[in-house]
């Protein structure tokens with residue numbers, strides 16, 4: 741019983757820790773950090789600004805995931821965001837969900 745409990749706990753810790761780490765690591769891996777930070781304005785909008793802007797929109801994670809991959813301009817001004825074709829569909833969606841969770 742204690743053995744199972746230990747495994748269950750280890751698994752739980754792994755998933756929790758894994759999820760918490762995944763997305764901030766991804767934005768570094770894909771070099772989004774060159775232009776974005778959680779709450780410090782750089783070349784692009786902060787993740788906090790993005791999260792606030794779309795706080796009440798439905799299905800917005802999917803929309804942002806597409807925008808992350810294809811880039812675009814005009815939502816935040818005249819500075820364009822270049823396409824990020826290296827980002828997989830799965831990663832784009834996970835990053836979008838993470839960005840929307842930034843408070």
Ligand code: HEC
Nearest residue numbers: 770772775783784808812813814815816817819820821824
């Ligand atoms: C060369 C600089 C640059 C890089 C690299 C970059 N971005 Fe951006 N990003 C921008 C700019 C500029 C905008 C504003 C575009 C606009 O106004 O439509 C933006 C906008 C966004 C938005 C808001 C989109 C919207 O429609 O509101 C998200 C989300 C985003 N970026 C995520 C990312 C992620 C994730 C990465 C890495 C995979 C990334 N960006 C890499 C410059 C960059």
